[in-house]
Amino acid sequence: MAQEEVQNGGAEKVAAVTFTAVKPQLTVEAPKAVDAVQFYKSAFGALEVGRTLHPKRKADQELPHILSAQLELAGSTILVSDIAENYTPVKAEGSGCVLCLETEDVEAAIAKAVSAGGVAEGEITEGDGACCGGRVGKVKDPYGYVWLICSPAKKCADVVA
Amino acid sequence: MAQEEVQNGGAEKVAAVTFTAVKPQLTVEAPKAVDAVQFYKSAFGALEVGRTLHPKRKADQELPHILSAQLELAGSTILVSDIAENYTPVKAEGSGCVLCLETEDVEAAIAKAVSAGGVAEGEITEGDGACCGGRVGKVKDPYGYVWLICSPAKKCADVVA
Numbered sequence: 001m002a003q004e005e006v007q008n009g010g011a012e013k014v015a016a017v018t019f020t021a022v023k024p025q026l027t028v029e030a031p032k033a034v035d036a037v038q039f040y041k042s043a044f045g046a047l048e049v050g051r052t053l054h055p056k057r058k059a060d061q062e063l064p065h066i067l068s069a070q071l072e073l074a075g076s077t078i079l080v081s082d083i084a085e086n087y088t089p090v091k092a093e094g095s096g097c098v099l100c101l102e103t104e105d106v107e108a109a110i111a112k113a114v115s116a117g118g119v120a121e122g123e124i125t126e127g128d129g130a131c132c133g134g135r136v137g138k139v140k141d142p143y144g145y146v147w148l149i150c151s152p153a154k155k156c157a158d159v160v161a
Numbered sequence: 162m163a164q165e166e167v168q169n170g171g172a173e174k175v176a177a178v179t180f181t182a183v184k185p186q187l188t189v190e191a192p193k194a195v196d197a198v199q200f201y202k203s204a205f206g207a208l209e210v211g212r213t214l215h216p217k218r219k220a221d222q223e224l225p226h227i228l229s230a231q232l233e234l235a236g237s238t239i240l241v242s243d244i245a246e247n248y249t250p251v252k253a254e255g256s257g258c259v260l261c262l263e264t265e266d267v268e269a270a271i272a273k274a275v276s277a278g279g280v281a282e283g284e285i286t287e288g289d290g291a292c293c294g295g296r297v298g299k300v301k302d303p304y305g306y307v308w309l310i311c312s313p314a315k316k317c318a319d320v321v322a
């Protein structure tokens with residue numbers, strides 16, 4: 001592979017983008033996320049460091065809808081999220097595993113990914129996104145994988161289970 | 162959630178297992194891995210730090226079969242692998258994204274995951290595994306995700322693209 005290909009591909013005109021984290025997000029059918037978190041603790045020794053619940057589901061439901069549980073595993077972070085039709089702004093299609101890429105500049109990151117051949121899906125949403133709140137956009141790559149481009153997680157520390 | 166649940170679930174009798182890394186592995190239909198790697202470089206600024214090719218495909222094929230390309234992205238490692246019927250010891254079913262968990266004790270890790278409710282699939286294989294060689298076993302969790310339990314990657318540094 002030629003050295004110059006390593007640099008930037010076809011995206012020379014797009015601003016540089018820095019990513020601060022990549023986190024696999026495992027989506028499970030609601031309300032199984034609470035069980036899945038327990039399984040990953042038991043099976044792999046994962047440590048839950050944060051949990052973001054759907055605000056409208058906190059009060060009136062016995063089993064809360066988990067927007068995102070943050071698990072530490074082998075020095076990395078994985079996310080586990082309940083998926084349900086009415087409560088899920090960003091849903092994986094085809095694959096239940098989504099990759100969350102955190103960056104301060106969501107728009108520039110999406111633009112760069114699109115210029116490289118990805119397809120932006122939907123609008124950038126704010127608030128109760130799948131990645132611990134903040135701003136979230138979605139890009140599907142040419143190989144079928146969905147990447148959530150999101151602003152860095154900040155709210156998880158509020159809700160530690 | 163009760164504090165004692167955090168500890169070990171139902172796996173008290175199983176040896177402690179330490180994981181050294183968790184790496185999402187994105188599988189793509191062969192021979193598209195080479196293109197996918199280029200896309201992740203262009204779109205997200207990923208840096209390729211290693212590539213393991215199928216040894217039998219190096220000599221006689223124009224496009225090598227990529228068992229595993231290691232990409233560094235936002236401080237984490239992701240793997241990109243060609244999937245083809247004849248050359249793939251461990252294939253994702255349902256989801257194209259697999260999670261590789263590295264540990265020195267593959268057997269104990271699989272036993273612990275199984276005691277927690279996972280299902281071991283196939284035998285532990287050695288050599289040209291999906292995670293840069295070494296020993297690889299496979300556990301499907303109750304939520305459909307496939308985890309490759311593998312010995313730490315060592316051979317990637319040999320083949321830098």
